[in-house]
Amino acid sequence: MRKIIDTHIHLDRYKDREISEIVSEVDALVSVSMNLESCKRNLSLAKIHPSIRPAFGWHPEQEIPSDDQLAQLFSWIHTKKDETVAIGEIGLPYYLRKKNKLVQSYAQYIEVLESFIKLAVQLDKPVVLHAVYDDAHIVCDLLEKHTVKNAHFHWFKGEKKLLERLKTNRYHISVTPDLLYEEEIQEIVQGFPLDLMMVETDGPWSFKGPFVGKQTRPRMLHSTIGEISQIKEMELDDVYKLIYINSNDFYIVK
Known part of the structure; x- marks a missing residue:
């Protein structure tokens, strides 16, 4: 099987009995975090499975913590800085805003995001971003x-226009299995x-098209790469x- 890395998966949200099989499907996985509990869970999984590379952060599609x-x-991220490959997942709550379900003001979310970006700079880590459409301009x-x-x-x-900005800055994007039908x-x-392109599942998020009714697994990325090849x-x-x-x-997952 050809080498492949799932660059964005929420592995901590899978059941324990599923994780060993999931890990066996790819050469490495970047498991992003939702909050402190998620960070700790991803770190513990990485200690069990060396191919898991944890990223520590706070997902923006939720209420801002105190x-x-x-x-x-x-403080916890600082103590574990040598055990993470990136700061993430971080970004802005596009979907909460779209559904009119924001609890705090958008300015507060931007402030929190900037604090995580400063942390990444301080620790010399890449950032993993949840930022689409107009939000991506703010993040840029x-x-x-x-x-x-x-x-x-x-x-x-x-x-x-936004794609051009990403290209100019040499920022990376990743593509999911929805490439086959979107x-x-x-x-x-x-x-x-x-x-500047990578692939990801964002599992356990589920997909449509040929993946309807199937649990999201890294092996789906072979179809994604096949579609990229054709395009x-x-x-x-x-x-x-x-x-x-x-x-x-x-x-740097070698």
């Missing part, structure tokens, strides 16, 4: 402000450089190799 809770999370402003070079926009969605994502892949009109082996190199170099 100042004390944030301070506790930041912050990344440029703090001179962040290694940024990964997971499951990216956005207009061509025209919007197919157009993004068509116009984005392959040397880019490149040899399949070459696409596998370059995406693996991109992922390995970004997260």
